[in-house]
Amino acid sequence: MTDSTLVFIVLGLTLAAFVWGRFRYDLVALSALLGSVMLGLVPGEEAFQGFGHPAVITVAAVLVLSRAFERSGVVDVIAEQVLKVGERLFLQLLVLTSTVVVLSGIMNNVGALALLLPVAMRLAREHDTSPSLLLMPLAFGSLLGGLTTLIGTPPNIIIASYRGSVTGETFGMFSFSPVGVVVALAGLALILLLAWRLVPQRAGKASTEAMFDTANYLVELRVGEESKANGLTLRELHQELEETIPVLAVVRDESRRAGHTFFGVLREGDILLMEAGPEEMKLLEDKAGLSLGKDAQEKEKEDKETEDKEKAAEGEGAEDDEKAQGKNGTNNPESPYEVKHQDKNREKDEQKDKEKEEKKKGKNGVDTEGLQLVEAVVRTDSMMVNHTVTQLRLHNQFGLHLVAVARDGGRLKQRLHDIRFRPGDVLLLQGGESELAESLATLGCLPLAKRDLNLGQPRMLLVSIAIFAVAILAMLFDFLPAAVALSTAAVVSLLVGVLPLREGYQAIDGPVIVLLGAMIPVGQALDTSGGAALIAETMLVWGTEWPVVVTLIGLFVLSMVLSNVVNNAAAAVLMAPIAVSLANGFGASVDPFLMAVAVSASCAFLTPIGHQSNTLVMGPGGYRFSDYWKLGLPLSLVVLAVAIPMILLVWPL
Template sequence: MHGSTLVFMVLGLTLVAFAWGRFRYDLVALAALLASVLLDLVPAEEAFLGFGHPAVITVAAVLVLSKGFERSGLVDLIAEQALRVGDRLILQMLVLTGTVLILSGVMNNVGALALMLPVAIRMAREHDSPPSLLLMPLAFGSLLGGLTTLIGTPPNIIISSYRGSVTGESFGMFSFFPVGASVAVAGLVFIILLGRHLVPQRVGNASTEEMFDTAHYLVELRVPEDGKATGWSLRDLHKAVEETIPVLAVIRGETRHAGHAFHGTLQEDDVLMVEAGPEEMKLLEDKAGLVVGPEPPPEEDLEGDESAEAPGVDDEQSRDKGKGKDKSKRPSVDTEGLHLVEAVVRNDSMMINRTVTQLRLHNQFGLHLVAVARDGGRLNQRLRDIRFRAGDILLLQGGEGEIGDSLTTLGCLPLASRNLTLGQPRRMLLSVAIFAVAILAMVMDLASAAVALSSAALVSLLVGVLPLREAYQAIDGPVIVLLGAMIPVGEALETSGGAGVIAEGLLTLGHAWPVVITLVGLFLICLLLSNVVNNAAAALLMAPIAASLAEGFDASLDPFLMVVAISASSAFLTPIGHQSNTLVMGPGGYRFADYWRLGLPLSLVVMVVAIPMVLLVWPL
């Protein structure tokens, strides 16, 4: 069987696996690489050279530098200013989307979104507006901003490295700016003036209380005199009821112990603050002998207010007892001192397709899962049965000092509960100065992007801008594996003649048309591909096809590569095309079909602006 046919088979199966989403994209890419080696499409001795490719090193360095910006407080300072905008929606969208657009040009676009996402949610809550109006424009703004510089998005780095391998000279730091900035500004203007009317409104998701209804599920259960649970640990309690019901706090006298940190045994009159519905409460009463509420009040206090016997129980139980009371009149449970945080599951999280039990969330990470929201609403099934998905919003409890590290390890992004903390001025100036020197070295051709940015990352670690542990956590392992594995596969597409076959087909179809029509076709193919697979993978696969097309037309390589760079980073149609889109899906309450309403016209705007600008700046 011919090599090009085998390559098409491997790539076809790879694209199907990417689109299916059952297995993480880094595993799919690694499987494609090993299959290519076994089929003799990639020489065994060259199989893992992709992991040392300059594009991979550059992406890793950018991720470390982005984390340094975050830790130095530079971005928090910008975010603090953004929160001062008024209550006019158009100004909120302009400030938030414009800020993330600028940040995405100098740091990884997913990192820029991760920093501004809590700000947007906090702004929506302060002004009592649906976050769905702000989050999709914010995500799309991060993609548009990444178009402006070499380091803004992985496809730019890949295209630059590919050009270097073909011509001996890579694109520079600001080679993408004339076209990328024009597209970004046009996209921003469209989103602010017209696109905001296309963003779906998901009313009622701006409030943690509305999404999780936490107070209506928090109840106080007391260990009565001679109760079964006396002398039990919380582990014994969970074992007895055969259910991991979150105990948020154990109150003994005037002292409140956080549930995740309570390792003693229960005593008479201890009060357990439990997140539970009617079924779980009945289970705790029957199997552990716990009773609802603290010391019962005098009988006369209960007259005329029968609902007082079960403070915090939700309306379902009240209806069962025929009370019919307004839940707003029930005593609320004091949550002061409980370190509750919202977090969204990233699409590269270790939690995906796993349960609380499999993750050992409490034992290994010191976290209690309190509730899960999906598609803008709270999930009502048992917490232990929930298999997490990308975009799920989790309500978690943990130690204030360790919860941040645990979320980072799990692959979760803290949302509105994350406090803005300004960094030290010295660190802020250092991080900016180090980055500026690296950019200067790249612009003056003193060092390649990989060398300059890696040096900047190393210096940042040596001077203490970023601890080494956080630097390793900042490096996105799945993306690194994806790039390292797919680079040899992309080269096999070219060396086997597969890229030439595709280009020849496109040339045959478009031989009677102007070259610009072929560029439009190339843009649309790469655009559609980037919306179902990772944008870096789309760039890796389309770059050799673009080179073959340029050779077939006897035209300059640069405009074809620029079209691939722009289209590969324009994944506006689906929530799976880019991490930024996935990250806002849960907090915004979006559905899969919501994205194309704004994404389709925005994609057309990008194409209409990009192709003339490419031909103007990079003539055929």
């Protein structure tokens, strides 16, 4: 069996595993690398050289710099202005999408989306807009913005490095801008004109209460004298139940403590505020002997008595009005007694309305103020993916209670300990305010709750901008290669305190680094084995009767389709050798072919799995898999129609 055939088998299995999604893409890529070594396709001594490749180092440096921008407050200054946009949907789309396009050009596009996602959720909540109308355009805008510069997206970095290995000269920082900016503007125009028509509106998903239907699940349960829970800690109670039903608060002697901070034993008379549906209620009664804090019939009786009293009081008030009018002999509102009496009645009515409203709220649910509930979305690189809450030991290791899980815009009804988390799941968590941010970062979750903007320190803000500007100038004037310039900027940011060292390491997206480090040697094997040349020859045979531009369009479409089913960085690694082989076969310049791969590999608009940005908004926006192509297909066609002429204009054949 020839080497090229073996490479095709390895790549076929790898692509199938990527599409299947059972195993994370970094593990799949590493398996492909090790399999290639064992088959003799990649020399053993060169197996891990990909991890030192300039593209990998550059991606890691860009991720650190992106976090430094966030930490210094650069992005929050922009976000603060975005929040002032008002309630018009067109203006919200314009400002949000334009902002993410610009930010994605100067930092990693996934990082730019992650920073503006909470801002978009806050806008949706403040102006009662469905977040589904904002989040998909925001995600697509981050992809378009990544096209504009070298550091905007990993495919650009990969293609630039590959050009350096072929021609001896890499693409520069703004080599992608002439094509990328025009494509981004065309895509932005389409989003603004058609997004509100093509993006499905998922009503009522903007708030925690709507997403998780919290009020219908919160109950107060009393610990009785004969309850099995009497004398148990909350941890022992969970062990007794063999369930992870979250205790949000413990009420004792009219004082309430959040569940994650209560470590004592339960006593008779304690009231537990719990998240429980009908099945859990029966389990709590049977196994722990817990009962409702107040009998339902008794409560209904009290409510009826209160309503009767209110009606009687209203009748007395009407009689008083009639007597007052008779006493004064006039209905003239200018009468001093009449004015005073009306004011008094008005105050009574307002007080009654207020009490009714408070009572109505009480009937709909339990007060959750001070319970420190936060929403967070599971990222594609999260350690939670394919694990359960029991395996992760959320409470013991991270101090977090899992309260509820929403998927595809609706709350999951199954028991919490049975749920295996997926990328894009929205979690309702409870935890200490000081530990929440660090725990979520470690778990790989992005908080979605309304956040207070942290404007950072003005000095660090200016320092961060200055460091980045110097790195860009060093790249523009060829003082330093991109990998060295950006790595130096990242190290300086850590040294001067713009970003703590621990956060610098957390900023590096481990799975993406492993994916690139593993797939680069596999991509080189596709070239050295003759597999890329074989694919190029097949395309050349098909394209002999057509102009070269038709083959270029075919390459663009093939790369775009591939990027919708596998990671965009992997698509760029695999398509780059094919692009160069095609260019050599036609005797044309490699630049337009490589640029076509760079643009198309970053335009994964058709599915939620092609790019992390698409996956991140799936849960918060309540999208289904089939929703993406409705806006994504027209956007892909616009990108194709604009990109090809611009590539040929800027990078002639």
